[in-house]
Each structure stands twice: as structure tokens, then as C-alpha cells.
Amino acid sequence: MSTAGENLDVDALVAEIGQIAGAAVEAAGSATTQADLDAVRTSVYGRKSRLSELRRAMGTAPPEAKPVLGRAISAANSRVDAALAARAADLAGAAEAAQLERERIDVTLPGRRAPLGRRHPVTKVIQDFEDLFVGMGYRVVEGPEAETDWHNFEALNIPKGHPARSMWDTLYLSGTAGVGTTETDVLLRTHTSPVQIRVMQAEPPPLYIIAPGRTFRRDTLDRTHSPIFHQVEGLAVDRDLTFGDLAGTLEWFCHELFGPGFDIRLHPDYFPFTEPSAGIEVWWGDRWLEIAGCGMVDPNVFVAVGIDPEEWQGFAFGFGVERIAMLRYGIDDIRLFYENDQRFLEQFT
């Protein structure tokens, strides 16, 4: 059909334009993908489409036909555009709904719980020490487990041949074990007391520290003995410290640790590095149980680390951690702490 010339059938063209638009609106309405919509758009607006051909032909149409055709074409454009836009919005909405459905979360389902570990009873007791003493202004420090004879014994007023050395069944190491010393004088520390020496050598007083850690003795493993066990050492060095400060500090601490109902008492004892020395006992049901040693720092210890005993006083104490954990949790066999039996460990929540 010709679109140019004198006897243009304007009514027929307007009708055809309307049909094109109607067909496109229908095709858009049944599009199910964005690609379908693009195909509809091309079929209407593409360079080779019938509508584009008509638009180009308008240029040669008689003047009175032009506005009629122009209005028909622009009306067709509007209808088609509106149909395309409406269908595009429908498709986007459907896609979003589908995605929401796919990603739907049932918030009423119970969560997946990661199995939580528990702190070992020995760790719990050590952390209680740390919390309570940090609360009093103490710092937590650590020292090496492979120690020199000098730190473990000599500086603590236990010279070679001193009978007190036999209080500790020492495990000696060959080699320097990383503490930078000569062969014969390295051992596994028998107590945490050498940490006192290291701290006093490294820093000037006043000092308030506790030192938790592992200690070693040549003991045979049985219900109450283990060759590896834990202690918490404490040291306070200041001006005018007295035995009353020591007693008051430990009394407060023991009441916090065990609860206010527990009585404690001190009895005279002997340690080479304290003078006077005492043992700390708690009343446990029907008897007194020893849980720590303590005393005023011996002047010889101060001299060994270069602190003037005329100017400074100090007190020190050493607790056995397993002993306290056994009392607190009613455990009667120390070996349970080291067997890693889940049935035992799971009881400490």
C-alpha cells in the first residue's frame, strides 16, 4: 500500500495505526520476560517497522492529512509506551516477589546452636584470682616454666646445701631451655616464687603483682599429687607494709573466693624467703585445710634483687590452685583435672 500521493486514504491509515498500537499493547500484556518486551518495542519502533515507515511518509503527505496522522501516531506511541511500562513494572514486581519467596526466613525455627566450650576448673580458679586481685590494684604477670637455679632457689634465700631444698623435689633440665643460662643450673620451676625475683629485678617498688602458672615436682601421680600442678604467687612491696596488711588482704580474698561463711586462720610456718612465715588454712566442714603459704619478704631476698630492706617492706603468698578447685567443686582426685574426660569437664558451667 502506498503512503504517498494525492489520494491518500487518511482514515484507513489512522485505523491501521490504531491496529498496530492495539496489537503491540496486547503483545506487551502477555510478555513474560524483559526480552519479550524488547521484542515488542522493536516491532513498533524499529527502523523497519510499519509505524516508522508511516512516520517517514508523513513528510510527503498533503498538509491537511499531516496533523491527523501525527495525532494518530503520537496516540499510538503513548498507548504502546504505557503498556510496555506497565508490563515491565509487573515483571519486576513478580521477580522481587519470587526472590523474597526464595529467601524467605522462618524466624520461628529454633537457631542452630554452636556447641560452647567451658572453662577448665583450674582456669576458672585462676581467673577468679586475677579478677579479685586486679580489683585490689594488682597486676598479673608471668614467668618462665624452665627456670634457673638462682631464681628458683638462691635468690629466694635457699643456697645450695640448704636443707629447705629438700622441700621441693626438683626436676633438673640439661641444656639451656631458652632462658640463656649455662647447662647445669636449669630446672622446671618448683614453685611460682621465682616470678617475684624476676619482677623485683625488672621494676622498682612499689609493686603489687600476682603470678599464676604451672609448677613441677618429681612427684608420682596419685589421688593428691601431680608432677605438674598450678600455683598463684602474690607479692606486694611498698613502704610501711605490715603483717596486718598481709592478713587483711588474704582474709578479704578468701571470703570473696569461698563465700563469707568460711573462716580462715594463719598458723606459724617456715619458708626460707619469708620472715615471719605463715600457713593459711580454711575451715572446711570439720577440719582446717591448708591452702597457701605466706609471709613477710625476707630481707635477704630484697638484698638479692637490690632493693633496700630498710626502705621497703613486702609480703608474699603462694596458693595451690588444684587444692582450691578440689575444695570448691568437691573433687577428690587430682588426676581428673588432667584426663580431659568430657563427662568430668562438662559439669563446670
Ligand code: DAH
Ligand atoms: N613457694 C611456696 C611453695 O611452693 C609457697 C609460698 C610460701 C609462696 C610462702 C610464697 C610465700 O610467696 O611467701 O610451697
